[in-house]
Amino acid sequence: xxKVLEKKRLKxxxxxVSKGAELIAPVKSDTLRFEIIKDFDDICLxxxxxxxxxxxxxxxxxxxxxxxxxxxxxAFEEVKNKIKPRVIFGGRLCDFNGLLRLDKLFLAKEFQDExxxxxxxxxxxxxxxxxxxxxxxxxxxxxxxxKYYDLFFHDLGDKYYIEAGSPKGESLILKLExxxxxxxxxxxxxxxEKKDLSGFYDSPAWKDGSKKCLNCGKCTAHCTxxxxxxxxxxxxxxxxxxxxxxxxxxxxFTNFTQVAGGFVFRKDYxxxxxxxxxxxxxxxxxxxxxxMCTGCGRCIESCPRLIDFTETVNKLK
Amino acid sequence: MLSKSTPLKIVKKEKQADxxxxxxxxxxGKKKIKFDYKIGQFYQVSVxxxxxxxxxxxxxxxxxxxxxxxxxxxxxxxxLELEVGDNIWIRGPYGTSYPLDKLKGNNxxxxxxxxxxxxxxxxxxxxxxxxxxxxRVHIFFGCRSPEEVLFKKDMHHWDRIFDLNLTVDKAPANYxxxxxxxxxxxxxxxxxxxxxxxxxxxxxxxMKFVIKTLESMGFHYDQIFLSHERRMKCGVGxxxxxxxxxxxxxxxxxxxxxxxxxxxxE
Amino acid sequence: xxxxxxxxxxxxxxxxxxCAGCQxxxxxIEDILLDLLDKIELIAAPMIKGANIDxxxxxxxxxxxxxxQGDLENLKKWREEAKILVSLGACATHGCMQSMxxxxxxxxxxxxxxxxxxSEKNLQPITAVPLHNYIDVEFLIPGCPPSKDExxxxxKHVLQGRILRVYDKAVCHACSLKENYCLLDQGIECLGxxxxxxxxxxxxxFNHPCTGCRGWLDDANIGSGKKLLEEKGFNxxxxxxxxxxxxxxxxxxxxxxxxxx
Numbered sequence: 001x002x003k004v005l006e007k008k009r010l011k012x013x014x015x016x017v018s019k020g021a022e023l024i025a026p027v028k029s030d031t032l033r034f035e036i037i038k039d040f041d042d043i044c045l046x047x048x049x050x051x052x053x054x055x056x057x058x059x060x061x062x063x064x065x066x067x068x069x070x071x072x073x074x075a076f077e078e079v080k081n082k083i084k085p086r087v088i089f090g091g092r093l094c095d096f097n098g099l100l101r102l103d104k105l106f107l108a109k110e111f112q113d114e115x116x117x118x119x120x121x122x123x124x125x126x127x128x129x130x131x132x133x134x135x136x137x138x139x140x141x142x143x144x145x146x147k148y149y150d151l152f153f154h155d156l157g158d159k160y161y162i163e164a165g166s167p168k169g170e171s172l173i174l175k176l177e178x179x180x181x182x183x184x185x186x187x188x189x190x191x192x193e194k195k196d197l198s199g200f201y202d203s204p205a206w207k208d209g210s211k212k213c214l215n216c217g218k219c220t221a222h223c224t225x226x227x228x229x230x231x232x233x234x235x236x237x238x239x240x241x242x243x244x245x246x247x248x249x250x251x252x253f254t255n256f257t258q259v260a261g262g263f264v265f266r267k268d269y270x271x272x273x274x275x276x277x278x279x280x281x282x283x284x285x286x287x288x289x290x291x292m293c294t295g296c297g298r299c300i301e302s303c304p305r306l307i308d309f310t311e312t313v314n315k316l317k
Numbered sequence: 318m319l320s321k322s323t324p325l326k327i328v329k330k331e332k333q334a335d336x337x338x339x340x341x342x343x344x345x346g347k348k349k350i351k352f353d354y355k356i357g358q359f360y361q362v363s364v365x366x367x368x369x370x371x372x373x374x375x376x377x378x379x380x381x382x383x384x385x386x387x388x389x390x391x392x393x394x395x396x397l398e399l400e401v402g403d404n405i406w407i408r409g410p411y412g413t414s415y416p417l418d419k420l421k422g423n424n425x426x427x428x429x430x431x432x433x434x435x436x437x438x439x440x441x442x443x444x445x446x447x448x449x450x451x452x453r454v455h456i457f458f459g460c461r462s463p464e465e466v467l468f469k470k471d472m473h474h475w476d477r478i479f480d481l482n483l484t485v486d487k488a489p490a491n492y493x494x495x496x497x498x499x500x501x502x503x504x505x506x507x508x509x510x511x512x513x514x515x516x517x518x519x520x521x522x523x524m525k526f527v528i529k530t531l532e533s534m535g536f537h538y539d540q541i542f543l544s545h546e547r548r549m550k551c552g553v554g555x556x557x558x559x560x561x562x563x564x565x566x567x568x569x570x571x572x573x574x575x576x577x578x579x580x581x582x583e
Numbered sequence: 584x585x586x587x588x589x590x591x592x593x594x595x596x597x598x599x600x601x602c603a604g605c606q607x608x609x610x611x612i613e614d615i616l617l618d619l620l621d622k623i624e625l626i627a628a629p630m631i632k633g634a635n636i637d638x639x640x641x642x643x644x645x646x647x648x649x650x651x652q653g654d655l656e657n658l659k660k661w662r663e664e665a666k667i668l669v670s671l672g673a674c675a676t677h678g679c680m681q682s683m684x685x686x687x688x689x690x691x692x693x694x695x696x697x698x699x700x701x702s703e704k705n706l707q708p709i710t711a712v713p714l715h716n717y718i719d720v721e722f723l724i725p726g727c728p729p730s731k732d733e734x735x736x737x738x739k740h741v742l743q744g745r746i747l748r749v750y751d752k753a754v755c756h757a758c759s760l761k762e763n764y765c766l767l768d769q770g771i772e773c774l775g776x777x778x779x780x781x782x783x784x785x786x787x788x789f790n791h792p793c794t795g796c797r798g799w800l801d802d803a804n805i806g807s808g809k810k811l812l813e814e815k816g817f818n819x820x821x822x823x824x825x826x827x828x829x830x831x832x833x834x835x836x837x838x839x840x841x842x843x844x
Binding site (some may be wrong): 065068075076078231249258265268278281287302 | 319368390392546547553557
C-alpha cells in the first residue's frame with residue numbers, strides 16, 4: 001500500500017525532498033529535456049524527453065585529468081568531481097531501468113567509474129507512471145522492466161498515488177496519508193518479440209533494416225543505455241597544460257573500430273546495425289542476465305529515417 | 318574510471334627496425350619496483366597531451382618491463398622520440414595472458430608475425446626459464462623483410478636453444494634465409510597435433526591463415542591460443558570500442574583460446 | 584615537426600579563387616594567436632601584412648579553389664615551398680560554389696560571367712576543383728568559413744608534431760550531444776545526418792539547417808538521405824541544389840558510386 005499527495009501540494013513536497021539538492025525534471029522549451037529546475041512551474045510531465053537522463057551520470061563531455069606536460073613526475077592530476085545531491089523527478093520507468101543497466105558496466109566489481117558512482121549515490125529517483133505510453137515508439141511493455149525507483153508517482157487526476165521502492169523513498173513519504181491502490185502496468189502499441197538472436201546473425205532481415213541507416217549516430221546518443229565513449233587529449237595554446245576528457249562515442253561511426261595504421265574492423269552498415277542490436281538484446285543478456293534495452297523507443301523516434309529495429313527483430317524466424 | 322598513470326623511467330632504448338624500438342623501463346623513483354605482469358597482457362601507455370595506446374608486454378621479468386614500439390600512430394610516433402632517462406606513463410597491466418603455467422608438459426609452437434612477435438618474446442623468456450617443464454619448443458616467425466626482423470640478438474639465442482624457423486615475405490636475391498609466408502614454414506614443419514599447444518600473435522589476416530593451416534594439419538581449436546588487436550580507449554571493459562560479439566578484447570582478452578571465440582562476429 | 588624549440592614555426596597564408604573569408608578566420612583567433620606568437624611567425628599574409636616573405640614555409644594555409652591557370656601555377660610554386668600545406672576552407676577542400684559549374688554547361692557559365700567583364704579575359708578559367716586534385720596536401724580544414732577552433736587545434740597539433748586527422752563524424756553527433764531540438768523533426772530541411780561535423784553543429788544550434796559546408800561523410804548514404812528529404816515533403820530539386828552548393832564534385836562521385844552498385 002502506498003500514499004497519496006494532492007497535486008496542489010506537489011511543489012511543497014518536491015521542495016522539501018529536494019532541500020539542499022538540485023531538482024531535475026522534464027522542462028519544455030522548444031522541446032522537452034531533463035534540466036535542473038529553477039522554477040517549479042517549468043516542470044512538464046506531458047510526454048517523455050527524447051534525450052535520456054544518462055547525461056547526469058556520464059556527461060556527454062567530461063574532463064578526467066588535468067595534464068601538466070612539463071612536469072616529469074606529475075603529468076596527470078585527477079579532476080575533482082563537483083556533484084551536488086540531486087533529485088530527479090518525472091523520470092520514467094525506462095529511464096531508471098536504464099541506470100540499472102549502466103550500473104553493470106560503470107559499477108563493475110573490478111573497475112568503477114568514480115563520477116558515475118558518486119552521481120548515483122547522490123541522486124534520488126522519483127519516477128512517474130506512463131498513462132498512456134508517452135510515445136507511439138514506446139515498447140517497454142515487452143521488456144519486463146523492474147520497479148526500480150525511490151518513489152513512483154501515478155496520476156489520479158487531482159492527486160498522485162505514490163509508492164516507495166526503497167527505504168530512502170519510504171522515509172520521505174511517511175507523513176503522507178495512506179492510500180489503497182495498485183499501479184496499472186504500462187500499455188504500449190509497439191511490441192518486441194523476445195527471442196534468442198544467436199541463430200539469426202545471417203538473416204537477410206538485417207540488411208533491410210540497415211540499408212536506410214545514415215551513419216549519423218543519433219540512435220546511440222539518444223539511447224537510455226548506450227555508454228560508449230572516446231578518450232581525447234587536448235592541450236592549451238601554450239602547449240604546457242591540457243586536459244584528458246571523455247566524450248560519448250558511437251558504434252555507428254566508421255572510425256569507432258579503427259586502429260592505428262587505419263584498419264577498420266567493423267565497416268559495413270549491416271555489421272554496425274547488427275552490433276548495436278545484438279549488444280542490446282543478446283550480448284548484454286549473456287553477460288548480465290538482462291536486456292540492455294529498456295524499450296524507451298528513443299532510438300527509433302530520434303532516427304531521421306525512423307529505422308525500427310523491433311520490426312527487424314520481429315521479422316526474424 | 319581510468320586509474321591514474323604512473324611514470325616509469327626508460328633505462329634502455331634499442332633499435333629493432335625502421336621506426337621500431339625496444340624500450341626497457343624501470344621505476345622512476347629511487348625504490349625498485351617489482352613488476353607483476355603476465356605474458357600477453359598489455360599496458361595503456363600515455364603521452365600526456367597526445368593520448369593513450371595499448372601496448373603488449375614483450376618481456377618476462379620482475380625487475381623491468383619491456384615494450385617493443387613501432388611508430389604507427391600519434392602516440393607511438395611520440396613514444397619513439399623519447400630517450401633513455403625520459404619517463405613513460407603507464408597504467409595496467411590489463412587483460413588475459415597466455416596460460417603457460419597451465420601448459421606444462423606440452424610441446425609448444427610459437428607462431429608470430431611482424432610486431433606480433435613482441436608479446437611472444439615474453440613467452441619464450443618464460444619457456445627458457447622453465448625449460449625442464451616443457452617438451453620441444455618450435456618457433457615460426459614471419460617478418461616483412463630481413464631488415465624488419467625484430468630481436469635479432471634474441472633470434473640467435475632462440476636458434477640455439479629452441480627450434481627456430483624464420484621467414485621473410487620479401488628479400489633481396491642474396492638473402493640466405495627462408496622467403497615466403499609464415500604459413501608455409503608452419504606447413505613444411507610437418508608437425509602433428511600430438512601433445513602440442515600453439516601460441517599465435519600477428520596481424521588479423523596472418524592469424525586467420527595460420528589457423529587454417531593448423532586446421533589442415535590436424536590441430537584442434539582448443540590447442541590454439543591467440544592474441545587479438547582492437548581499438549581500445551579504457552582498457553577495462555567500459556568504453557565499448559574493442560567489443561566483438563559481446564566480448565571485450567581488453568578485459569576478456571586479448572589472449573583467447575580459439576575455441577572460445579569461434580564464430581565471433583565482428 | 585619543429586626540432587629546435589627556439590626556432591619559430593614559419594606560417595604563411597595564401598589565396599586562390601575564393602572570397603578570402605577563410606583567411607579572416609585565422610586572423611579572428613587573435614586572442615589565442617597572442618599565446619601562439621612566441622611559437623609561430625606569420626611570414627606571409629598578403630591580406631594583412633605589407634611586407635611578405637616568400638617561402639619556405641613550415642606550414643602554409645591555402646584558401647580558394649584552383650579555378651584559373653594562374654591559380655594552378657601559384658599553387659604548384661607554393662607546394663614546393665611548403666613543408667605542410669593545408670587546404671583551408673570549403674573552396675580549397677571541396678571546390679565550393681565555383682565547382683557547381685560541374686553540374687552545368689561549363690562553356691555557357693563562363694560566357695555568361697566573363698562576357699560581362701571583358702577586362703578579365705586573360706583569366707584563363709579552368710574547371711574549379713579542390714587543391715588535392717592537383718597537388719598532395721597534408722591536411723584539410725573544411726568549412727565555410729572554417730572554424731577558428733579547428734584552426735587553433737591544427738596549429739597546436741603541428742606544434743606538437745601530431746598526425747593531423749579530419750573530423751569524420753556526422754553533424755548530428757555534436758548536435759545530439761548538445762541536446763538540440765532536431766530541425767528535421769521541426770520540418771526544417773537539415774543535411775546534418777549526411778555531412779561531416781567538427782563544427783560543433785554551429786548552424787543547427789542556431790536553428791539554421793546544415794547545408795554541408797564541411798563536405799559529405801565519406802560513407803554518407805546519400806540515397807537514403809534523399810528519400811528522407813522526399814518523405815518529409817521537401818522539394819528535392821531545391822535540395823539537390825543545396826546539397827551541391829559546396830560539394831558538387833563529391834556529390835557527383837557519390838551518385839556515380841550509387842549507380843555502379
